[in-house]
Amino acid sequence: MKERIHTIPVNEAFLSGDECPFCYLERQVEQRVIKYTLGSGASYMEPEVRGETDRQGFCGAHLKKMYDFGNTLGNALILQTYFVGLFEEMEQEMDRFRSPGKRGLFGRKGEEGESTLVQWMRKRQSTCYVCGKIEYNMERYVETFFYLIKDGEFRERVENSKGFCMRHFLRLMEAAPDLLPNSQLDWFYPTVFHLMKSNMARVKGDLDWFIDKHDYRNATAAWGNSRDAVSRTMEKLQGLHPADPPFRSEPR
Numbered sequence: 001m002k003e004r005i006h007t008i009p010v011n012e013a014f015l016s017g018d019e020c021p022f023c024y025l026e027r028q029v030e031q032r033v034i035k036y037t038l039g040s041g042a043s044y045m046e047p048e049v050r051g052e053t054d055r056q057g058f059c060g061a062h063l064k065k066m067y068d069f070g071n072t073l074g075n076a077l078i079l080q081t082y083f084v085g086l087f088e089e090m091e092q093e094m095d096r097f098r099s100p101g102k103r104g105l106f107g108r109k110g111e112e113g114e115s116t117l118v119q120w121m122r123k124r125q126s127t128c129y130v131c132g133k134i135e136y137n138m139e140r141y142v143e144t145f146f147y148l149i150k151d152g153e154f155r156e157r158v159e160n161s162k163g164f165c166m167r168h169f170l171r172l173m174e175a176a177p178d179l180l181p182n183s184q185l186d187w188f189y190p191t192v193f194h195l196m197k198s199n200m201a202r203v204k205g206d207l208d209w210f211i212d213k214h215d216y217r218n219a220t221a222a223w224g225n226s227r228d229a230v231s232r233t234m235e236k237l238q239g240l241h242p243a244d245p246p247f248r249s250e251p252r
């Protein structure tokens with residue numbers, strides 16, 4: 001099988017034992033982007049990178065992760081220029097603003113009935129530099145996954161994985177009809193449905209036992225795989241690693 005730039009990480013993710021190989025990849029990209037931006041390479045000082053962070057800003061979740069990473073001065077510099085641009089645009093939008101008056105029952109709904117200020121704010125708040133980079137990479141990982149399905153060894157790796165979180169299951173279901181020929185779709189659907197059903201049942205069983213373990217009658221029984229059942233259930237549902245410690249510039 002021809003090696004492509006993304007085949008190695010995708011293969012690794014399916015061997016990771018993670019509740020979702022795409023969450024495993026997503027975490028890798030996220031940490032790489034945060035480290036690239038704020039780490040010792042100080043990419044935030046490069047005009048090209050700063051231009052992008054000024055334009056796109058950060059979502060709440062990534063502001064928190066940038067804060068946790070450390071490099072407070074780096075964060076301050078990124079926020080300073082972002083803030084200047086945001087403030088200027090906000091002032092311009094406020095100057096242009098005219099009250100639309102109370103919206104009647106049959107008034108125009110949606111974008112056309114909205115002020116440009118509201119449209120501008122929504123656009124400003126919908127972008128994130130880190131999310132954008134994650135999305136760019138995840139698209140390639142998903143394409144690589146479907147490309148690798150041709151390979152019998154990879155299909156076996158998928159069959160032996162723990163399935164996917166609901167978020168990435170949706171993503172695969174959306175992309176499959178565009179990226180797989182019919183012959184491979186015939187493998188894909190039953191395999192992925194079986195993986196999802198059996199692994200959701202497994203995680204649910206772990207969660208049940210986690211709860212039952214709190215019954216005094218089970219005090220001496222073994223935990224089995226249930227100690228981290230809550231964080232793994234959360235991952236299966238929304239594709240996060242809630243038990244991860246904050247990703248920091250250097251271990252403290």
Ligand SMILES: [Zn+2]
Nearest residue numbers: 020023165239
């Ligand atoms: Zn996932």
Ligand SMILES: [Zn+2]
Nearest residue numbers: 059062128131
């Ligand atoms: Zn984000």
